[in-house]
Amino acid sequence: MxxxxxxxxxxxxxxxxxxxxxxxxxxxxxxxxxxxxxxxxxxxxxxxxxxxxxxxxxxxxxxxxxxxxxxxxxxxxxxxxxxxxxxxxxxxxxxxxxxxxxxxxxxxxxxxxxxxxxxxxxxxxxxxxxxxxxxxxxxxxxxxxxxxxxxxxxxxxxxxxxxxxxxxxxxxxxxDSYHKHTMALVRMSAQMIENQLFTAAFENAVTLHFHSRPEFVGTLMEGIACFTPGGRFLSANRSALFQLGLPLTALQSHTFSSLFGLPVSTLFDHYRTAAPGLLDLCLHSGVRVSAKAELRLSNSVFQHFSEVRPAADAAAPAPSKSPPRLSSLRYLNTGDPQMAALIGKLDKVRGRDIPVLITGETGTGKELLAQAIHNDSPRRHGAFVAVNCASIPETLIESELFGYEEGAFTGARKKGGQGKILQANGGTLFLDEIGDMPLALQARLLRVLQERMVTPLGSTKSIPVNLALICATNRNLRELIAASLFREDLYYRLNGLVVKLPALRERSDLEAIVNKLLLEEPGGEPCCTVAPDIMALFHRHGWPGNFRQLSNLLRTAVVMAGADRVIRLEHLPDDFLEDVQALPPAALNAAGSGSLEDLAQTAVRQAFEASGGNVSATAKALGVSRNTVYRKLNLR
The missing domain is CATH 3.30.450.40 (GAF domain)
Known part of the structure; x- marks a missing residue:
């Protein structure tokens, strides 16, 4: 095999x-x-x-x-x-x-x-x-x-x-030059080559890029799976196989619909919209993933950052009636006064060509806000191009942003490559983690913003660009300026309007957020509900990972709850329970009758008795480790 x-x-x-x-x-x-x-x-x-x-x-x-x-x-x-x-x-x-x-x-x-x-x-x-x-x-x-x-x-x-x-x-x-990190660099580089070869192997196909964490879509960690235009499975890379949990031989009998619970025609409908964002899909295992697709059909390549408006076809399936999840500022306004004030500020500068700088902790939803700003702007029919300045190697970020001409450097593609700035022409460029951009490139970016012209590597020709700019960072740019790590002139070019996303623990709309995340689809019924005592725990947790932590916890809990469709204590992961157990006793008063430890022990004991005293079966049923079962039941 x-x-x-x-x-x-x-x-x-x-x-x-x-x-x-x-x-x-x-x-x-x-x-x-x-x-x-x-x-x-x-x-x-x-x-x-x-x-x-x-x-x-x-x-x-x-x-x-x-x-x-x-x-x-x-x-x-x-x-x-x-x-x-x-x-x-x-x-x-x-x-x-x-x-x-x-x-x-x-x-x-x-x-x-x-x-x-x-x-x-x-x-x-x-x-x-x-x-x-x-x-x-x-x-x-x-x-x-x-x-x-x-x-x-x-x-x-x-x-x-x-x-x-x-x-x-x-x-x-x-x-004598041995370094323990060398193997990691080699493995990552080999994976990059594999992914490029994989994508290039399928010319007339639907190529899906996906991961359970949206920030990993477009990175080496993403899963890549290819399908025929009719939805039949063709192949998948190693990350996709791991996420799907099936061997390549078993996947040969599957379709796009059987793996992701969505007809392939709906995927086409999604990319007929003016500015399609990431798709929210559900694997056959119940795990939710974020995804983007390349539709390489009839020699045309459509991507998530490309404007795709094919002519209407009477025989084509009707467009989906459900709007993309988290697609507008209105959708993000879920009752928190801080968010309402923030959205009010953004409404006032809409379409005014004022750059927006989004700050806030990691995981607070900066890219979702940037996408919503774009979707509500006059440029919504243009491309939304997101660039993570921290994830692209420093040696590649210049060509990624500005593009390059044929022969600009060894290995450059024939006919050159179009940079992200030109891809965003007529739309919105989102520069995430702007604080991690190398100093030398900050000077080039400043020149582009001032002159509204971009010059690809190896070219003497400047190309005019017209785009909206949104940047985001979880770092203190003023401190970086003081340390000579960020250009002060670029900072004042970027901060036309600065908005700070509140941390999840600071928001008053947690229950509304949880309910939105649990929706099967916008406007549909929740796939699960949260027991009142667990919602009380959610309100008292600090959520250091913000939305990313909450989203991943809920995805896991939904799978663990299964047909029960109510998220209870036994469906929550160990690390969350350990964090909550560390809270002061007063914070646990609303967590139901008795202490959290009592609740946990009761849940484990019930599962243990139901399994006939089998520790392994109990651990598997609750989604916890065997050590947790031993500890909760005081088994030796």
């Missing part, structure tokens, strides 16, 4: 040189191949013609990997390391490295055209990653051949959408 069929893909990341069993098995294989530790490695590369053919055969892999390799190399430059890309048999396709290490590397032929399989070089990160089908670190003496003992290497295989290995991404360097 292919590795992609595993519904616990994180297990593939467990292998490393610290696992002696992995290294010992590899040494045994190396010996069986007839290699001796004192052997001089075969360093004969392919000829020029064969190397050219190798590049041609691996064109897609090389094209998508090259810019990622460039970025990875920028992060490890001047550390006596090099970045390598191999094909599926371990032959090096491309290499980038520090000059001071290249001399050493040439001694063992870490060069394009040289094979680094276990059969050729014995135990090494590239060959062993291929053999184990898993990310692998091989450090110093763990290499089978003595000639390679001066190396430390971290490698991760790159899989296609069918679970077939396409190649390996590797960082190799001097053993």
């Amino acid at each position: 292919s590795d992609l069929s595993c519904n616990r893909p994180a297990q593939r990341f467990a292998l490393a040189a610290s696992d002696p069993g992995v290294i010992e098995k590899s040494h045994q294989r190396s010996s069986a191949y007839g290699l001796a530790r004192q052997d001089k490695p075969d360093i004969g590369p392919l000829g020029a013609a064969a190397l050219s053919l190798l590049l041609e055969q691996n064109h897609a892999l090389y094209t998508h990997a090259l810019p990622v390799m460039e970025t990875l190399y920028e992060q490890i430059i001047n550390t006596h390391n090099m970045v390598l890309l191999t094909d599926a048999s371990g032959v090096i396709v491309h290499a980038l490295g520090d000059d001071d290490f290249l001399v050493k590397a040439e001694r063992v032929a870490l060069n394009p055209g040289v094979a680094w399989s276990e059969q050729s070089k014995g135990t090494n990160a590239i060959g062993t990653a291929l053999a184990e089908r898993a990310p692998t670190t091989v450090h110093a003496d763990a290499h089978y051949l003595q000639a390679n003992h001066f190396l430390t290497c971290s490698a991760a295989p790159i899989f296609d959408h069918q679970g077939k290995i396409l190649g390996v991404l590797d960082v190799s360097g001097d053993r």
Whole structure:
């Protein structure tokens, strides 16, 4: 069975040189191949013609990997390391490295055209990653051949959408330059290449990007699943398999509707709206996810930040009558006086071309507010383009924002790339975590805002832009200015209207918020209700994670409640209960008769008795750990 069929893909990341069993098995294989530790490695590369053919055969892999390799190399430059890309048999396709290490590397032929399989070089990160089908670190003496003992290497295989290995991404360097974070960088980079290859593999398809946490949509953590225009499942990346909880073979019999509880026609309707936001979908397991889609149909690409207004089709399904969730300022006004005042201020500057700066703690809903501002503005028929300045690598953020011309840098796409600023032309640009933007780019952004012109990298031509700007941060920009980490002139350009979103614990409309989050769909019936004693606990909790914490807690509780459809104490996660137990006794008076501990013990004991005294079954039924059951029942 292919590795992609595993519904616990994180297990593939467990292998490393610290696992002696992995290294010992590899040494045994190396010996069986007839290699001796004192052997001089075969360093004969392919000829020029064969190397050219190798590049041609691996064109897609090389094209998508090259810019990622460039970025990875920028992060490890001047550390006596090099970045390598191999094909599926371990032959090096491309290499980038520090000059001071290249001399050493040439001694063992870490060069394009040289094979680094276990059969050729014995135990090494590239060959062993291929053999184990898993990310692998091989450090110093763990290499089978003595000639390679001066190396430390971290490698991760790159899989296609069918679970077939396409190649390996590797960082190799001097053993004295070993750093424990190198493997994490390699794994993330390999995942980035995989996701790009996955998306490019399906031309005439519906590609869904999703995650249970909306801020992870568009990042390496997102799940990606592809479907035919009719909704038949095609494939999914590793994150999607993990979230869906099904192997690839089982998913082949599914459709978009069976997995996400929504006809694919409704998805098309959503993208016929002028400025579609993130979709709120429910997995077959009951877990809610946020999603965006690319509809690559008839050579047209529509994305969540693209304006999509196809001509009306009499045969097309009727548009959905339900408006997108949290789609306007009115919808966000749920009875809290602070929010009402904030929305009143925003109403007054609507359509006045005044930049808005949203502040507040993490998880208070800054992007939701920005989307609502856009949807209520005269620019609502234009694009809403969100950029998280903290999540894009510093080496990529400039090209992401401003775009680039063909040949602007090594690995640049043919015909160049359109930056986020130009994508937002005619609409709204939302710069989240603006306080984390590098200083050098702050100067360029200020110039764009002043001149209303953007110049892509590698171009001498400036392009006029007309957009609304919304920024957000959970940092104190004035403190950053005092520390010379943020430009004062840019700050005064951004803060036309500053609004601060209150923390969830400071709001008076918690019950209304909970009820909205529990709606199956806007205007529908709640999928669950909250027991009065639990709502009392909610009112007394500090909610350090704000809406993000509340939303995730409710999603889990809904699944645990199941057919009961009432969220009770036994449906709440351990960490929440532990936090609430730490509250002063006076704060728990309204939590029902008796103390919270008594309630918890009663719930656990009832489940324990119902399971016939089975601790494992009790823990599973309540969604808690076995240790919690032991602790609540004083079992030894």
